Amino acid sequence: MSSPRQPTEGPRSRAMVIDRAWRALGPGLEPLSGPGGAPLTRTVKLIVLPLVVRPALRPGLAADFLVPEEAARLDALVRESAPLLAATARWFTLLKKARRARGVVAGNPQDLYFQRCFELAVEYGVPPADAEDMAGAVVTEVAESGGGRTVEALREHLADVGRRDRLEAELAVGWQARAGAAREGGTGAPATEVTVAVALAAEALDACAAPDGAPAYTAMVDAGHGGLFGRALWAGTHGVWGTEGPPVSLGLTALPVPPRPEVGRGASTATLPAPLDRTLFERLFVVLQSSSRREELPTVPELVAREAGRSCAPLGLRDESLRVAAVLGGRLAVGLDPLGTGTPPAGRTTAHRAVNSRWRRETSVLRARRMTVSPRPDPDGGALESLARDLRTPWAAYTRRLWVRLHGRDVRGAPLTDLASAWAVLDGVARSVMMDHRARVRSALRALAEAPPAVVEPSGQGDV
Template structure:
């Protein structure tokens, strides 16, 4: 069924156009689709947009809302690619089968193989028409596995499985944790005030301005100061007694001492500051498009011991300052406009909140999430509504993961402009993720039950 959207003249949401064109292609795309028949998020992100739509070459197709002519062009591009997409789906099924036979488990198959499968489909067509398709699939799986130079989750698991290694790392973690310096929470007031200055400069209508306050924060070590304050019983750090100082970065009252760990699952990852060494590096290895650029597994582990016991779980001070700025931004996020009159708003808050509130494609869905009468079972929509009322948790957790990834790669944020690009990008990512979840919830509430085979296929596509 069509996705709910607000009328915007004659324009249509690009996502709706893609969804309609995809469904019109018919059967054969199950391995690239979700249980309801829509393209998987990764299908759109990795195949449809970069390889078929190609917005860089067709800028008229890059907008979120399309006039009739661009919408028709987008629909035609997807329909014209139908046979190649069916072949892509068949190659993906073959590569997954080959991957299982070879015992490869590292990485998400969609991330690793979607684009390679599209290339195979473009060059060879359907695998059933190719002599030696199995050997070709094996070569691709082995090539992808070798490209990371052993920087895999499996390699990490083997490295940390040794009992002597575990014991040594636990001792090192204990020493690093006991050597921390703690800071009273009252000392963070000046840091938060400077953060407001930086956000005011970053959120201007003419784009981010260079802020001397950002350099001052880095030089004064104010990000480190905040991180050390979180190790104490800090309260009122953000000018609001109703918010924990850590803003959801831990589920505990205080961050616990990191453990080594031996396993992880994307479905059950704890809050960032509660994660084990294994869980921290699991996320890095799973999400890295270029694992060959990472340090080797032993070096990753060695550095993570110190990083996990550092303030905010980060080494680089520019990244810790970015976390402080993100916290100040996060406490003022108000997508529902409930606290529009609250003091302390900066230009950055106004820019982000304004963008979130004018999400035309989900205005109807957002109204449903805050109206209990539309959710008689008090289920999914109620949970989504709560996310909109407390957006700082999702924002800070996603920001921390971005900053941690940069820390592992030694990629600091050297000025206010680069920091704002990350902060704003995370805000957009959280907003887009919530929009997708609302759409999925509404689709689930109105769609008939998916056949068991489709559910099994979707579950397999999400396994690592």
């Protein structure tokens, strides 16, 4: 198989090198690919990078942009792994079939099985004659390794009437205590303390390029500035983010202030409300569904007991370092300007420049930018205009995704102990949102290209 021609002028995006190499591998990878033939995000995250590229062993391939020599090396690695990846795809199909046959519904199959399928491909190659039995054994093993930490176990735990009543009472007491804290400290010593927190946040975001020597993050954690901003959100305080555009909640709630959480009875990924509007069931549903190593989570009774207190804490988080990371994320989010319409004062730190410059290089963003300044209506029927609107309010997708990541860390007891680890999360979420937007633009363009041309009805007036 011939290698795709690689440009030689300057660095290339690692993600684009992987995308192009993957598409050149041919058929057989459909279970690991999206509708357009590109590798799924989880394929890259769980298989290609850690198991094929292995940046820890090949530091030259760890950067987001690669010099031509390293780009060619990465391309060759992916192409050389074609038989192994095709076998992985076949194993994944078998495991999904075994999962359905056993009625397993907990967890995301890609998170649970992708790496196990790669291991099976390495050990056995293509599935042998007894592969169905082997696949069934793996599915059972993975399901049992969760130790009862499943959505069904959560549903059964919360079905007990007496337990639900006790939880509702706990939530009522916790929320009342929150109301008192908001009155006492929401806008409190308010202006002075918020001003100090804002200055430290800007200092921390300015130090993201060399985070090891920056004391601002530690100072914010020690001073409880994450809790301060959380109480400001409860009180509906305006101006804490340095701009009057976005709402105080930055999309974390659809209401003026977060409502008192309820216990809840069910959840669906298609209808999940904003993070701080979710029930206990919905919050833990996301954790259980997205965790690939459920055995590391607390048991379901522990999860529920801790979530009752966590949901009434500032920003819905217990750990102060994670709250501070949420504050830094909020300050970063309100200064995101992928369309280049004019960076607000809140977006002039090193962190903002790094993220915004990356976004503005995206071809999908360049097209959206042209659409926003075009005097003509969207010729594409609104599909791309909707995506362009998302770029005008990038803080919404960013803060929601960041909160889910931080909540997951809070549940697992994984604080962010320094600015370097916090920045890795903040920057990772920005990349994730950007890649998601890129995929949605490609999907919209593909749908428009495949749509039949519009039929123009005769007006009866003749040609003019």
